[in-house]
Amino acid sequence: MTSALVLCTLAAGCTGPAAEAPGSSPGTSPASASPSDPPAEPVTLTFAVYGSRGSIAAYDELARSFTKNNPRITVEVKRAPDVTDAMASYERAYAEGNPPDVFLVDHDHLPALVEQDMVQPVDGLLEERDLDFGDGYQRDGLESFAASDALQCMPHDVSPTVVYYNKDLVDLTRLVEEGETPPNAEDGWTWEEFSLAARQASRVKGKGVYIEPTLRALAPFVWSAGADIVDDVQDPTTLTLSEGDTREALEEVLALVRDPLVTPTRAELAEEDALSRFRQGRLGMILGTRALTPTLRAQEDLDFDVMPLPSLGRFRTVSDMTGYCISSGTDHVQEAADFLAFAVGREGATITSTPGYVVPSNVSVANSPAFSQPGKPPESSFIFNEGVRRTQPTPFVTEWPALNARVEPMLNRLFYWPVVDLDVLLEDIDTTSQAVLAPEEE
16 A cells, blocks of 8 residues: 555645546546635536434435535435445446445455556545545545545545443442552553453353454454465465464454453344343443444443544554545546545534434544533543544455455354364464465466
């Protein structure tokens, strides 16, 4: 990924070579003689999004607000339940010659779109519309959506994984000896303190903690220990779960998640999922992003707050990142860019932040009451903004979604089978990953 050059250019406000016209190289953004001029004829933009009912409602409001300010441009929202359906729908539409003008995508699926030249780089377009890349947007988000010497899409949501905990089941003051300072949201906590909290909660009511058996959930703990899950973050050819420090970090995690007295078993999760258990007060802690907040707020008699992920040496996390892209097949580049600038600007980002599902990449909105929402849980919502600075992205490669799907059954075995040979299983996972990341040519 060649994001450093792009971000240097954006932050410094300098300009590169003159932009080319639409249909030029995918590494450039087309120029605009007058971005603010209204179109001569009415234009309808399609805006493809996905997510929960509440988040979709926010995108609907975003579209209406833009049209109110730009009456000659109508924004038609196309909805999908999740990113998998959204990607399938977008690829079909692109193949048929009618892709959405602007669409939502997550970081893991972006490399495939870039490889197929299906997105229109946005850096030049947004510079023309005076977006403050230097200090106005989360740098980690900008880096994650940059490739091929261009900002491919504009980050919208950069939501780090945190620990949601039930305050009736987890008492932070009981994790240390009398007279010692207990863990707190600002300073964080160690893996040992987190594990103790899980075991204490399991003795009160139900189980202590749930951690998903996925690469995404495991990666931050490996990073925290100073190791990595792949051999090369820029050009990975294999997972490295069986190696040295990575394996040691995994052993720490597995000692907790494989304890059926502390974490729900697979059979128990089949009867009732982890989120439902947490909402009903039968689970002390659950890992999640900002997207969980509205659901938990809606649960009566649930007193909850958030803590950073625990540290095995240094504080690290992983973020769910989504961005707004402009299709390379759009006939309305300038109108799409106007809508994109509005969507990530203060007014647009406030609209999508208010329901409580996202951590906006717009820094001014992330630091405003529209995001912090004083008086509403979680009280320690500042942790989300802190977590953005501790985020480490997953590798920017087209194979990453396929790799996750390929190793998921093996990670389930790692978490839930009564007896496992760790040496064999971790080696098998690494070997399986090589067939996805670096398949041998026939």
